[in-house]
Amino acid sequence: MAISYRVEPHLLIVGLEQDLDLASAPDVRAALDALLDRYPDRDVRLDVGEVRFLDSTGLGVLLGRYRRLAASGRSMHLVGVRPAVAAVLTVAGVRQVMTWEGAGADEGHEKGVVADGGSQLV
Amino acid sequence: MEEANSFSLEVASHPDNVGLVRLAVSALAAGAPFGVPDLEEIRVAVSEAVTNAVVHGYGGCRTGRVRIEATLFPDRLSLVVSDQGRGMEDVALARQAAAGDGERLGLGLLFMETFMDHVAIDSHPGRGTRVVMEKRVPVAAMAADGD
Numbered sequence: 001m002a003i004s005y006r007v008e009p010h011l012l013i014v015g016l017e018q019d020l021d022l023a024s025a026p027d028v029r030a031a032l033d034a035l036l037d038r039y040p041d042r043d044v045r046l047d048v049g050e051v052r053f054l055d056s057t058g059l060g061v062l063l064g065r066y067r068r069l070a071a072s073g074r075s076m077h078l079v080g081v082r083p084a085v086a087a088v089l090t091v092a093g094v095r096q097v098m099t100w101e102g103a104g105a106d107e108g109h110e111k112g113v114v115a116d117g118g119s120q121l122v
Numbered sequence: 123m124e125e126a127n128s129f130s131l132e133v134a135s136h137p138d139n140v141g142l143v144r145l146a147v148s149a150l151a152a153g154a155p156f157g158v159p160d161l162e163e164i165r166v167a168v169s170e171a172v173t174n175a176v177v178h179g180y181g182g183c184r185t186g187r188v189r190i191e192a193t194l195f196p197d198r199l200s201l202v203v204s205d206q207g208r209g210m211e212d213v214a215l216a217r218q219a220a221a222g223d224g225e226r227l228g229l230g231l232l233f234m235e236t237f238m239d240h241v242a243i244d245s246h247p248g249r250g251t252r253v254v255m256e257k258r259v260p261v262a263a264m265a266a267d268g269d
């Protein structure tokens with residue numbers, strides 16, 4: 001599994017590089033939790049620029065980490081969201097709970113999406 | 123393209139096979155003029171159906187069998203994902219009670235229904251579940267392909 005991270009004074013920047021699905025969920029969950037524990041008091045920026053696939057299981061892992069962070073007043077922000085991943089986040093109504101932005105200028109329009117039709121997750 | 127192309131595949135209910143089935147279905151669907159977003163939506167839908175078979179149908183036991191029948195017709199992709207697992211008493215009820223199981227969000231069925239043009243679920247407690255899904259090939263793309 002490929003996971004990279006960089007630590008800044010108030011920010012933990014983590015890069016994921018695999019499909020987020022049932023097969024990868026246990027390892028990704030464990031790796032993210034270990035980092036969140038090791039660097040408490042930091043907000044998290046999750047770079048998913050290399051994540052080409054996300055389904056409900058993968059989203060469960062991301063939102064699970066979001067909830068952990070939110071419980072201690074920390075935030076999680078997704079960057080580099082590819083169109084395939086954006087489609088899943090939009091249908092899920094993730095915009096209501098977690099901030100995210102697209103991979104490049106092309107995806108800029110995704111920023112304005114209001115997930116009215118999405119379900120309530122938190 | 124006049125005749126249908128198809129495959130059927132039976133895999134163990136192992137988490138790694140979710141990606142395998144995704145790959146196989148993508149390869150078949152690539153034979154029709156689906157757009158890239160269509161293909162991505164198909165991948166999510168099939169991933170959800172196989173994941174549900176593994177996680178709910180067989181409760182995580184890896185020795186169950188999950189069967190996938192995929193057929194590419196000139197105008198649509200048809201997918202049937204079936205398991206012989208636990209099954210559901212009432213599909214409508216199952217989806218309402220979905221969230222709350224660990225980190226599961228209860229979104230799989232919503233994704234299937236949003237990303238595919240047709241979804242039908244047939245399930246019997248103790249006998250298993252059969253999910254039928256279809257995605258239509260975009261009409262404009264079909265016309266262009268025929269030229």
Ligand SMILES: Nc1ncnc2c1ncn2[C@@H]1O[C@H](COP(=O)(O)OP(=O)(O)OP(=O)(O)O)[C@@H](O)[C@H]1O
Pocket residue numbers: 056057060170174175176178179180205207208209210216217219220221223225226227228229230231232250251
């Ligand atoms: N193949 C199956 N066999 C038995 N029960 C199933 C099957 N597929 C779905 N279910 C039931 O339907 C519910 C709803 O499924 P859905 O995929 O929408 O949500 P989930 O799997 O609970 O969560 P998520 O998909 O977001 O991880 C499941 O919780 C489960 O109880």
Ligand SMILES: [Mg+2]
Pocket residue numbers: 056170173174229230231
């Ligand atoms: Mg599911």
